[in-house]
Amino acid sequence: MSLVLDEHRQYLSDTIRLAAFRAAIQEVIKPGNVVIDLGAGTGILGLLACRAGATRVYSIESTGLIQLTREICQANGCSDRIQFINELSAQASLPELADVVVADQIGCFGFEAGLFEYFRDARQRFLKPDGITIPSRIDLVIAPIDSQQLRDQVEFWNTAPAEFDFRPVKAMAVNNSYPATFTPDQLLGDPAILASLDASDAPPSLLGLTATVTVSKPGTLHGIGGWFSATLSPSVTLTNSPLSENRIDRQNMFFPIDQPVPVVPGDRILITMSILPTDMVITWKVVVQSATGNVNKASFSHSTIQGMLLSKEALQKTKPDFIPTLTPRAEARRTVLELCTGKNTLAEIERETYRRHATLFRSLDEAAKFVTDVTTRNTL
Ligand SMILES: C[S@@+](CC[C@H](N)C(=O)[O-])C[C@H]1O[C@@H](n2cnc3c(N)ncnc32)[C@H](O)[C@@H]1O
Numbered sequence: 539m540s541l542v543l544d545e546h547r548q549y550l551s552d553t554i555r556l557a558a559f560r561a562a563i564q565e566v567i568k569p570g571n572v573v574i575d576l577g578a579g580t581g582i583l584g585l586l587a588c589r590a591g592a593t594r595v596y597s598i599e600s601t602g603l604i605q606l607t608r609e610i611c612q613a614n615g616c617s618d619r620i621q622f623i624n625e626l627s628a629q630a631s632l633p634e635l636a637d638v639v640v641a642d643q644i645g646c647f648g649f650e651a652g653l654f655e656y657f658r659d660a661r662q663r664f665l666k667p668d669g670i671t672i673p674s675r676i677d678l679v680i681a682p683i684d685s686q687q688l689r690d691q692v693e694f695w696n697t698a699p700a701e702f703d704f705r706p707v708k709a710m711a712v713n714n715s716y717p718a719t720f721t722p723d724q725l726l727g728d729p730a731i732l733a734s735l736d737a738s739d740a741p742p743s744l745l746g747l748t749a750t751v752t753v754s755k756p757g758t759l760h761g762i763g764g765w766f767s768a769t770l771s772p773s774v775t776l777t778n779s780p781l782s783e784n785r786i787d788r789q790n791m792f793f794p795i796d797q798p799v800p801v802v803p804g805d806r807i808l809i810t811m812s813i814l815p816t817d818m819v820i821t822w823k824v825v826v827q828s829a830t831g832n833v834n835k836a837s838f839s840h841s842t843i844q845g846m847l848l849s850k851e852a853l854q855k856t857k858p859d860f861i862p863t864l865t866p867r868a869e870a871r872r873t874v875l876e877l878c879t880g881k882n883t884l885a886e887i888e889r890e891t892y893r894r895h896a897t898l899f900r901s902l903d904e905a906a907k908f909v910t911d912v913t914t915r916n917t918l
Contacts, residue, residue, distance in 0.1 A: 542603060546580050552787040555642070557778065559583060562672050562770030563590050563640065571637040574598065575663055576627050576656055581607040581620070583640045588616045594621060596636065600626040627656050632664050639665060640672040646717055646778065647791040648676045648766030649815055654739060662773045673739045673768040678875040679779065680749060680764050681720075681729035682807050683792060684757040688718055693885040712796050715820065715843030717789040720763050720780040726801060729756045729781070732764075732811060745813040753829075760807055761794040762822060793822045795838040804829030819843055867908075870895040874912040884913065 549555070563583070567573060569591030575584035578597035597620050599607055604624040611620045623630045624851040628886045645651030657671050657765075665671075695707040729748040730853050753759075765779040780787040803805075808825040821841040854860060858902050864872065873894055892905035899905040 555786040558776045562774040565771040574639040635666045647764040675769040677767040678732045682726040683763040689760040715794040719790040743901040753801045759799040764791040799836045818896040
């Protein structure tokens with residue numbers, strides 16, 4: 539089963555998402571425009587741009603999917619207007635400046651799929667001074683969540699699964715965020731906009747955000763829910779909000795807290811989030827204040843740093859006084875790269891790598907696979 543194809547089948551099956559992008563593209567793109575489809579996937583946004591009158595589209599796709607993108611665009615009679623670039627956008631270069639860049643690198647919570655970094659780079663290198671980004675703005679939205687089911691996901695590690703003690707995992711589990719699909723009844727109060735960010739103006743390296751929400755119904759606070767609302771064009775918004783009738787088919791994000799807290803209407807929940815966008819590190823602090831007076835009922839502080847799977851050995855390797863040496867496989871990789879002089883054939887490189895690193899590979903075939911892996915990633 540191809541997970542990649544299945545992912546793109548889902549993108550293309552989401553009629554609300556497609557209708558929003560189609561409407562925004564029609565509103566923004568003018569006949570004669572040069573457009574960048576950043577993270578092209580199947581090429582759908584570039585095809586919509588052609589239909590809206592774009593003269594030229596640069597489809598940038600970093601994976602092998604680009605081959606299919608090409609064939610799909612050809613099948614739709616657009617290949618004369620679309621140029622394909624098989625690179626990460628940060629490594630791509632374009633022969634001209636574009637009028638519009640369009641992408642759906644929004645993720646579940648608005649920032650974790652890299653949109654801001656990609657668009658900042660596009661704004662600096664690819665766009666005309668008055669160029670437009672689709673989306674142009676992303677709101678990060680949060681709300682208090684009551685969900686025993688999500689709580690159970692974290693608590694699972696305390697339940698002696700398979701009759702063994704897995705409690706050491708719990709501390710890590712509560713310091714992770716979880717994809718989830720919230721229903722309106724799980725919201726304990728109205729959502730708040732945590733941040734409203736210009737999509738082409740990458741946020742600072744550390745985003746410190748705060749919001750206060752008031753509980754509107756009795757229940758149990760299990761964590762904070764996050765989602766996004768993206769302005770695609772002046773009249774089109776795209777959202778995965780559980781409260782929207784036009785919610786796209788994309789999960790939300792759940793940030794758990796260590797202990798459930800019973801809440802009543804009028805209780806206030808102070809939420810502080812610190813986000814390191816490029817490192818995808820999020821810290822969330824949650825303080826629950828009682829409706830009567832400003833008494834703190836509970837407070838929690840969690841961070842994905844505590845939820846990272848980092849071994850002691852890996853951490854040791856990040857210390858400035860650590861003296862690194864190459865592993866045997868890295869030595870073999872260096873051999874392959876050194877042999878790529880522009881004169882040796884692949885077969886020669888395979889034989890020589892096998893000869894020099896015979897203890898590493900069980901056969902010439904195994905060495906050949908290793909060499910192909912290195913050369914396809916690193917050579918022209
Ligand atoms: C979320 S999918 C969207 C695909 C398509 N644009 C759509 O709307 O259906 C993102 C695609 O962009 C590619 N991608 C992600 N970041 C990229 C980058 N910085 N440069 C080029 N391709 C990227 C991924 O491999 C994936 O195929």
